[in-house]
Amino acid sequence: MLKTLPDDTILQTQGLTKEFLGFAAVSNVNLQVKRGSIHALIGPNGAGKTTVFNLLTKFIQPTQGHIQFNGIDITRESSVQVARRGMVRSFQISATFGHLTALENVRVALQRKRGDSFNFWSSVRRLDALNDRAMALLEEVDLRSFADTVAIEMPYGRKRALEIATTLALDPELMLLDEPTQGMGHEDVGRVVELIRKVSANRTILMVEHNLSVVESLCDTLTVLQRGSVLAEGNYATVSKDPRVLEAYVGVEA
Incomplete structure (x- = not known):
């Protein structure tokens, strides 16, 4: 049974799962994005971040679970329907x-x-x-x-x-940004960080980002994925000190 969204929540997933030939790329992900926040999905390569984005924007359908946007169950809607509701992925359009x-x-x-x-x-x-x-x-x-x-x-x-x-x-009411600073030099990263901060004033942003200094600077909440599941969640100060997160990022730029 779907839970009623709190007034301050714009996006919620319950038990979101995607299997490919028996392999769970995303497993039982419960995500809650607060309205007006900048929320990051982080994790090592292969953690399932892009698959979660593909599920949210309906490039692929979940094996199990539900997605609610503004209190409406959009689990089986098309990518076009979701975009018209106000959830838009940067590279999609x-x-x-x-x-x-x-x-x-x-x-x-x-x-x-x-x-x-x-x-x-x-x-x-x-x-x-x-x-x-x-x-x-x-x-x-x-x-x-x-x-x-x-x-x-x-x-x-x-x-x-x-x-x-x-x-x-x-x-868009909710913007999904997939690696907005990937491949950029320091000057461009700084410019894009300020741009994201500026455009977030009247909307919610969910972003996948590898650059943890960008995440620290911008994001209110971080959800850490590992092997398709949620490993930890909280603000940067809390998540960055979590031993499980530190272990997951061994060999990853921090």
Whole structure:
């Protein structure tokens, strides 16, 4: 029987399990994400983090368990239905078009929100009506000066910011960010950390992140996975001192 969500909880899983040919990639995961928080899923490689994200965003269906979003059971809904409810994964919708400008990329995302993203024959006037909102979103992620830059020519860190802008175009209530700082240099990491902090002001963020200094700086709650199961949960100060977590991270950058 599904539990009633507390008012401060936006997302909850109960007994979430995914098996592949008898192998449990995710096993009995009970996750509770508080509204307005930044919550991290961490753990060594192969811990099941990406599989949990795939289950939440309905790329795959669970073998067992339930997922509730805003008090609604979304366990058997499609990825499109879940996105329309306001839970959006950064790479799911926001993959950029390399040969479009930053402004055009955000405008495409806004068309999708409006429901006519595939009407490429729309009049210039109809498309230009989206420009003010597109520029506002670029401003929000500090990309206004890149508005006319083709995405393929943008620095890597700026491309990640553009992906966040296109995700914001869908007006998500819960953003799922999968390794937002992966492959970045120190300067870009700092810029993206500040960007995530900025865009979290009016929404909830659930993120997978390997960089523990990023997690320490940003996140209110950490859920540590190991071999598909929850190993520990709490704030960074508590989790980082847990002997089980330290053991799980042997050989992993801490």
